Amino acid sequence: MQSVFDAHLHIIAPGFPLTANDGYLPEPFTVADYRQRIAGLPVSAGMAVTGGAVVSGSFQGFDQTYLVAALAALGPGFVGVTQVPVSVTDAEIDALDATGVRAVRFNLRRGGSAGIEDVEQLARRVWDRAGWHAEFYLDAEALGKLGPLLTRLPQVSIDHLGLSEAGFPQLLRLAEAGAKVKATGFGRVDLDPARALRQIAEANPTALMAGTDLPSTRAPRPFADADLSLIREALTAEQAHAALWSNAAGLYLRADHSGRVCSDLSRAPHATATPGARGTASGARATASGACVSAAGAGPRADRG
Numbered sequence: 001m002q003s004v005f006d007a008h009l010h011i012i013a014p015g016f017p018l019t020a021n022d023g024y025l026p027e028p029f030t031v032a033d034y035r036q037r038i039a040g041l042p043v044s045a046g047m048a049v050t051g052g053a054v055v056s057g058s059f060q061g062f063d064q065t066y067l068v069a070a071l072a073a074l075g076p077g078f079v080g081v082t083q084v085p086v087s088v089t090d091a092e093i094d095a096l097d098a099t100g101v102r103a104v105r106f107n108l109r110r111g112g113s114a115g116i117e118d119v120e121q122l123a124r125r126v127w128d129r130a131g132w133h134a135e136f137y138l139d140a141e142a143l144g145k146l147g148p149l150l151t152r153l154p155q156v157s158i159d160h161l162g163l164s165e166a167g168f169p170q171l172l173r174l175a176e177a178g179a180k181v182k183a184t185g186f187g188r189v190d191l192d193p194a195r196a197l198r199q200i201a202e203a204n205p206t207a208l209m210a211g212t213d214l215p216s217t218r219a220p221r222p223f224a225d226a227d228l229s230l231i232r233e234a235l236t237a238e239q240a241h242a243a244l245w246s247n248a249a250g251l252y253l254r255a256d257h258s259g260r261v262c263s264d265l266s267r268a269p270h271a272t273a274t275p276g277a278r279g280t281a282s283g284a285r286a287t288a289s290g291a292c293v294s295a296a297g298a299g300p301r302a303d304r305g
Helices: 031-038 041-045 065-074 090-099 116-130 140-152 168-176 193-203 225-234 237-252 281-289
Strands: 002-009 047-055 078-082 101-107 133-137 156-158 180-183 208-210 260-262 292-294
Touching (some): 002 208, 041 225, 047 065, 047 237, 065 078, 065 090, 078 090, 090 101, 101 116, 101 237, 116 133, 116 140, 140 168, 168 180, 168 193, 180 237, 193 208, 193 237, 208 225, 208 237, 225 237
Parallel strands (some): 101 133, 133 156
Antiparallel strands (some): 260 292
């Protein structure tokens, strides 16, 4: 059975704040709904989700209460990707980190997050404070202008294969420079996912991170089990394992490729990385710490000593 780290999912639980985005409010999708949906994966695709990243959507804005509750309910192996304003305090970052948050998201396509004017300051601050990388929801066509900014950041990830064929050459260059690329949202993109997967994996074997994008809010076509199967079919066995598990586990759980989770990374100083070092920062911290434990049963807090 192939373990999968679901690098992109949303939880929309009743009782928590939502803000309409362009008039859109999503239907509920609870932790129970998510568990029920992924329960069929081992039968239909020969895979089992054993961890994942809960990502804040545009309609959740800066609310953290839903995310804290979702991570507590999902338990070991799941982490958070949140949206915070540039005014977020160190104490607030520390508190979110303690619940399992591991990244900040900039939703440049739909809003609900800090804006482009705050990207560099905020992304560097959360990296230096807590080791969080920066995730971007954007059309890769915008990378023509944003590429220089993103390559200056310590570590970045791009959602949904960058969405567009027109922006794919820029996305590929960013992946070559060390960026992560989420192999998610195949029902959102206007490019050939199989071809894109192969080219990204060839450019940077550590770039791709698979995910379900559940519940596929506003996607023209929602997630299907065949989307994960396509990753395995399009790539070599080694590339597919990396995309389905080890690339994301290495980033979010700070694990090495054997599945060990390093125990004291987040409290170590996070040196500012140069563009040439991007994509290897977490690995460098893992080597420096020299303290890793088995990932079996490891949760969002498994990287703590």
